[in-house]
Amino acid sequence: MTQNQAKSARRPVRDLIAPKEPLMVFRGQNAAMLLPLILGLMASLAVFFALQTTQKLYELQESIGLANSELTIFVPSTPGLTPTLTDPAVTRAMDALQNTAGLGRIEVLDRQQTQQLVERALGNAVTAQVPLPTIISVQRARRPDVDVAQLRTRLDRAAPGAMVDDNQALRQQLQAARVTELTKGLGLILAVFVVVSITSALVIGQSVDLQTDVIHVLYISGAPDRIILSQFVGFALRSAIIGVGLGCLVGWLLQALYWPRIFREPSVILPLQVPVMILVVSLLIMVAVISARGNVLRKLKRTF
């Protein structure tokens, strides 16, 4: 090679830095530049839906817990006696309750509370004519669990006609509501994931089309798929991390407006929210990157 004249003019090679330009440039590609924004919007929706669902499930769980922890016993009034502790049926029922394992606080509701409860159950038209029963509210310890059926027979013996309400209908209702909320939430989040997957694949796919010339040169230069893929995957990953990260913050703020309890009890609510957010965010980033990668690979295999 003709190195003699080369040597004389040689510039210090050390000044040349190893290439720092990326192989691909995404600047100026409108859709590609919008990708973080689109992913951000989608992420804020997904995180918001996920946190809404978390809130609803948490509240339902609290109600179920309450319903689980409480038994209500209705003791019919003995005709002629005011419904108080002087009623022997009530006394016998109290005895029976106190001798039952697994029960906590036992409380006889006063007249006003009783009236409210009965009115809520039957409507206020009836209450004028019906003698008010005595209502005993019983706290149920978590463990050992109370045998409700056995308690029923015992109470019936002690105070004939006594009814035990263990909130079964309410609990079933709450449990059904829980399934509904979960399904609804997952459905919405799934929809967002589908949009993220399609958007990411399309945007990155368009970017591949715009850079066919560069890709061609890279292949001619001996680049394996991996090198070219990594350019697009890297871009998708960066877009997703920025977009989804910011979107998550927006989604969380939005949810905080709906559930100000987060500010009152952050130590209760945050441990619920953080894992949900981490899960949603990582899944979103994964879906965005994997969809982009799949589409790029498909296109690369077709074009070269």
Add this chain to the structure above:
Amino acid sequence: MDQVTVDYPARPGIIRDVSLNLPAGSFTFVTGPSGAGKTTLLKLMFLGLKPSAGRLQIFGRNAYDLSRDQKAYVRSRLGVVFQDFRLIDHMSIYDNVALPLRVTGKDVKSERDYVQELLYWVGLGDYANAKPEELSGGQKQRAAIARAVINRPALLLADEPTGNVDDGIGLKLIRLFEELNKLGTTVVVATHSESLLQRFEYPAIRLDGGRLAVRERDVA
């Protein structure tokens, strides 16, 4: 290359039953009128195109049995020069030339002297930091040649390398190829320029109507 046929959707039979063998270390022209299929033939050679029929062996291996990564490896042993240079606009000339090192996983830093030496060899020693847009057509073509040979290819394919530069520069480019050929590189130059063919005594494959119409000066 054995009985290779290429059918483009709109132009079936661009290459028809072409068989040829390029011995290692040879220098060959591919010629023929515009549209004869010269570019297509080179595309076949750099595995940028799958033929409709026929077999192609490259470096002793059956090209269409190779995995995508193996094809990439084969391409890393090829150098290709295009008529329209195909330099990457956003990269400096240095980075354009070093690109094949970079994408085949070589340490570009340790090859810095070699890249620079090659730039001097093609007469672009002072343009390392320039962007392609700052260069003339002839300079771009020389940068493209430097890029094509940076990986010390076993086979150099040049598609109308003289098409976009004036005659004097064109001659110099062919002289560069001759130097490489003397160092052991197999060279294939596609051109429709009769003056080039007359000037150089190398064998020429003439493509016409998809067939090897004439085999001048006997290609083995």
